[in-house]
Amino acid sequence: MNPTFWQRIDGLARTACPFTITLLLMITFLVPLQIPNLSEVIPSVLLISVFYWTLYRPDLMPIWAVFGLAFVHDLLTGILLGIGPFILLLFCLALNGQRKFLASTSFSVLWVSFFTLSSLAFTLKWILIYLLESGTPDFRPVLFQNLTTVAVYPAFSWIFSLIQRSLLKS
Amino acid sequence: MSKKFGAISHMTTPVQAWLQGSAYAVLLVFAITLIILAKTENIAIERVRTAAVDSVTPLLEMANRPVVVISDTIETAQNYVALKSENEELRRQNENLRRWQITAAKLQGENASLRGMLNLSSEVKPNVTTARVIADQGGAFVRSVIVNVGSLDGITKGQAALTGLGLAGRVAEVGRHSARVVLISDISSRVPVFVGSERYRAVMVGDNSPSPSLLYLDQDAAVKLGDIVYTSGQGGGFVPGLPVGVVHSLSETSLKIRPYTDWSDIEFLRLEDYAVSQNLDVLYSDSGAEGLQ
Numbered sequence: 001m002n003p004t005f006w007q008r009i010d011g012l013a014r015t016a017c018p019f020t021i022t023l024l025l026m027i028t029f030l031v032p033l034q035i036p037n038l039s040e041v042i043p044s045v046l047l048i049s050v051f052y053w054t055l056y057r058p059d060l061m062p063i064w065a066v067f068g069l070a071f072v073h074d075l076l077t078g079i080l081l082g083i084g085p086f087i088l089l090l091f092c093l094a095l096n097g098q099r100k101f102l103a104s105t106s107f108s109v110l111w112v113s114f115f116t117l118s119s120l121a122f123t124l125k126w127i128l129i130y131l132l133e134s135g136t137p138d139f140r141p142v143l144f145q146n147l148t149t150v151a152v153y154p155a156f157s158w159i160f161s162l163i164q165r166s167l168l169k170s
Numbered sequence: 171m172s173k174k175f176g177a178i179s180h181m182t183t184p185v186q187a188w189l190q191g192s193a194y195a196v197l198l199v200f201a202i203t204l205i206i207l208a209k210t211e212n213i214a215i216e217r218v219r220t221a222a223v224d225s226v227t228p229l230l231e232m233a234n235r236p237v238v239v240i241s242d243t244i245e246t247a248q249n250y251v252a253l254k255s256e257n258e259e260l261r262r263q264n265e266n267l268r269r270w271q272i273t274a275a276k277l278q279g280e281n282a283s284l285r286g287m288l289n290l291s292s293e294v295k296p297n298v299t300t301a302r303v304i305a306d307q308g309g310a311f312v313r314s315v316i317v318n319v320g321s322l323d324g325i326t327k328g329q330a331a332l333t334g335l336g337l338a339g340r341v342a343e344v345g346r347h348s349a350r351v352v353l354i355s356d357i358s359s360r361v362p363v364f365v366g367s368e369r370y371r372a373v374m375v376g377d378n379s380p381s382p383s384l385l386y387l388d389q390d391a392a393v394k395l396g397d398i399v400y401t402s403g404q405g406g407g408f409v410p411g412l413p414v415g416v417v418h419s420l421s422e423t424s425l426k427i428r429p430y431t432d433w434s435d436i437e438f439l440r441l442e443d444y445a446v447s448q449n450l451d452v453l454y455s456d457s458g459a460e461g462l463q
Contacts, residue, residue: 027226030305030316031233034241036434042307063190067197071204075222076305078314078342078350081215082204089198096190122310129311132209133357138379141310 017167018060018160022049022069030076040141043149045156046073046084047091047118052160054092055102066092083128091121107154115150122146216343223316224345230304231318296330296409296442299323301349303436313356313378314339317439320347324443328407331439336413336430337361337401338439351439354414354429355382362404363414366397372425374399374414380433381418384425393417399427409444 025045032039046069053061070084094117095102102113122142129137208215249256301317308314319325321344329341331351339353354361359376365384370391372384387393397417403410415429 027229028233030307031230031237032303032306032315032437033237034435034437039307040310042309044309063193063197067201072222075219076226076316077308077312078219078316078352079308079312080205081208081219082201082206083311086198086201086205089194089201093194125311129357132205135357135375135377137311137357138377141378145310 014167015060017163018049018053018057019065019069021163022046022053023072025049026069026073027076041144041148043152044118044145046070046088047121047149048114048153048156049160050088050092051095051114051117051153052157054095055099056160056164058096058099063089063092080129080132083125083132087121087125087128090124091117094120111150111153114153118149119146219350220343220345220348223343223348223350224320227304227316227318227345227348230316234302234304296444297324299325299441299443301325301439301441303439304348306436311378313353313359313376314342315351315353315436315439317349317351317441318347319441320345320349322346325349325441326443330408330412330442330444332412332442333431333436333439335432336415337408338429338431338436340407341441349441351441353433354431355380355433361408361414362402363399364402364410365391365393365399365417368392369402371402371404374427381426381428384417384427387425393420393425395420 022045029042029045050061050066050069054066066088067085070088071081074081074084098113102110105113122145126137126139126142204215299319301319303315304318305316317331325341325344327341327344330337331339331341337354339351339356339359341349342352343350352359353376354374355376355378357376357378359374359382361374363372363374363384364370365372365387368391370388370393372387372391374382375385376382384393384399395417399414399416401408401410401412401414413430415427415431417425418428419426
């Protein structure tokens with residue numbers, strides 16, 4: 001076998017790594033864990049992953065990949081299709097605007113920035129659902145899901161950094 | 171924890187920046203188009219959705235297996251611990267239920283003879299399929315679950331989904347091996363109901379909270395706390411008489427229901443087919459209007 005072929009496959013697998021890991025995590029997070037009321041406040045692993053990879057390796061999480069992941073997430077969760085991609089695109093736009101600042105800042109500032117951006121994303125999503133569906137959606141699960149997402153951000157961020165260091169050294 | 175997790179790669183060239191800017195614009199327009207198509211209930215969107223859910227169903231079922239084993243083990247251990255107290259409780263309940271059984275048998279006989287006198291058609295017995303919930307973590311904005319049965323198992327759109335206790339939702343999308351059940355607590359859910367023994371009419375409306383509200387209640391309705399709520403069958407979405415829940419909060423502005431279904435524990439759903447959609451098709455064609463499908 002030609003070694004360059006395997007090198008190419010290896011490179012492709014490494015490049016697809018963030019996308020694939022996010023997709024698998026997203027599907028795993030849909031599985032019912034038989035824990036009361038978890039489904040409403042389950043952390044949004046998609047938001048954390050997109051934040052991390054867009055910040056550190058935007059070449060491996062291009063905007064079309066973000067769109068694709070959010071599209072699949074909408075399809076699987078049953079929410080009105082298109083809302084997820086719309087919100088995540090705006091999330092990435094805001095994130096890209098602050099990349100230079102966020103790249104050189106400390107972890108605690110980064111965490112607060114994630115909190116701010118994720119709160120904005122959740123609020124905007126609530127507003128969109130309010131405008132598009134009849135009736136006022138309950139805001140409490142939205143608040144709690146935002147808090148759980150922010151709470152698990154350091155753990156996932158650490159896992160992603162390990163992946164980045166071990167698999168994506170290039 | 172270290173200050174920085176990894177190297178940052180910057181995108182600097184103006185061409186790349188311009189390309190990225192246009193990509194954002196194109197994808198944002200595409201997302202808005204998707205929202206419009208989904209809002210207008212485009213059939214293509216539904217097909218894509220069911221195909222996507224169907225394709226991840228094996229993966230979800232596989233991921234579900236260890237969870238089921240662990241939760242069953244925990245449940246078994248808990249059962250052993252609570253064996254004695256549970257036994258006493260069950261004995262007490264059993265005595266109580268026996269009294270109800272006698273009453274129910276008496277009423278059933280009475281009901282059958284009255285139906286006979288009025289020459290009423292006998293009640294429809296539904297086709298029942300039991301399904302396991304394989305995905306329920308929709309997040310804060312939607313209340314729906316995916317079950318592991320689909321059109322190949324005889325599931326059709328519109329079937330009622332019940333837990334052992336009461337109505338949980340309705341089948342909204344059907345794939346070959348999977349189906350999505352929109353729960354009655356979802357913001358898009360609307361179910362015509364009767365309230366209490368006086369059968370006041372109302373519409374039960376979900377808002378993503380565990381307790382749906384009652385709207386469009388009869389003007390002269392005197393609803394009390396604890397009144398039973400059950401489907402009225404109006405509009406044809408459900409058969410009449412499916413138990414939904416009880417009225418649990420009354421205020422000037424809202425009237426909330428506590429459903430019988432325990433939202434924190436939906437492992438299985440009973441999908442009941444009363445052939446309601448076929449009835450509606452006949453009704454619509456008789457009136458000259460178009461059918462549902």
